[in-house]
Amino acid sequence: MLIKTRSIALHRFAYSDSSFIVKALTEESGIISFIVKGGKRKESPFKGALDPLSLSEVVFRQNPSTELQFIKEATIINWRKDMRDSLMNLAIAQVMAEIVLRYAPQGVPLPDEFALLNEALSKLDSPTASEFIFAQWLLDISDLWGYHLDLGECMRCERPLTEPAADFFPETGGLICKHCLGVQQARARKDTLLGLWELRQTAKESGERPQKLSGRVFVENALLSYLRSHIGFLKEIHSLSWLQEVRKLCSAQ
Numbered sequence: 490m491l492i493k494t495r496s497i498a499l500h501r502f503a504y505s506d507s508s509f510i511v512k513a514l515t516e517e518s519g520i521i522s523f524i525v526k527g528g529k530r531k532e533s534p535f536k537g538a539l540d541p542l543s544l545s546e547v548v549f550r551q552n553p554s555t556e557l558q559f560i561k562e563a564t565i566i567n568w569r570k571d572m573r574d575s576l577m578n579l580a581i582a583q584v585m586a587e588i589v590l591r592y593a594p595q596g597v598p599l600p601d602e603f604a605l606l607n608e609a610l611s612k613l614d615s616p617t618a619s620e621f622i623f624a625q626w627l628l629d630i631s632d633l634w635g636y637h638l639d640l641g642e643c644m645r646c647e648r649p650l651t652e653p654a655a656d657f658f659p660e661t662g663g664l665i666c667k668h669c670l671g672v673q674q675a676r677a678r679k680d681t682l683l684g685l686w687e688l689r690q691t692a693k694e695s696g697e698r699p700q701k702l703s704g705r706v707f708v709e710n711a712l713l714s715y716l717r718s719h720i721g722f723l724k725e726i727h728s729l730s731w732l733q734e735v736r737k738l739c740s741a742q
């Protein structure tokens with residue numbers, strides 16, 4: 490069966506002196522491992538189309554009896570230049586790609602994962618990308634994988650929050666209000682709680698996000714640990730340590 494589909498390359502590694510294996514998230518067929526013969530050569534017809542994080546259109550014959558699929562054509566749709574020009578946005582994109590690669594189910598179509606990742610990468614591909622993008626993607630992917638995080642109410646008294654929560658528990662995914670926290674010390678930082686509140690207040694559908702998210706790094710880390718404690722800690726996300734380095738570099742500027 491010949492398949493033509495949009496595809497986002499998630500990871501690429503050398504297979505021989507001249508070939509690559511590319512693991513890609515395709516819109517039609519989920520995660521597919523492609524063998525790209527001669528892909529390392531300068532005159533390869535695939536050029537940048539299979540560079541990690543590129544959006545392209547690929548044509549391949551799906552052979553169910555083998556794990557590696559031969560790619561026939563790959564045409565670049567968007568190489569995402571502005572995203573690559575930003576060290577931070579590129580590092581975030583790599584973490585998102587790795588999370589999808591490691592945690593998404595294999596061997597099934599993943600149209601929603603494709604749509605979410607493509608949307609987030611497209612938004613990162615701008616010199617004025619909003620700081621909400623990664624946090625929102627973490628919320629959306631948690632939701633998609635069955636771990637909905639309700640930022641709107643206190644998990645103890647179940648009343649709607651009318652101000653930033655007083656504490657957040659990544660293991661259970663709950664926010665609690667000032668009254669329920671009482672005299673106890675909050676474990677979460679004020680910045681994290683304020684950022685989660687902003688995330689809740691600015692409706693995703695309304696399109697334009699403010700550019701700045703309070704306590705951005707803390708919010709992203711809180712949502713990462715929420716996602717990871719629900720999915721399981723078994724698999725290391727290697728690109729996270731690079732993201733930490735980039736955060737240090739960017740905050741030192």
Ligand SMILES: [Zn+2]
Pocket residue numbers: 643644645646647648665666667668669
């Ligand atoms: Zn409460």
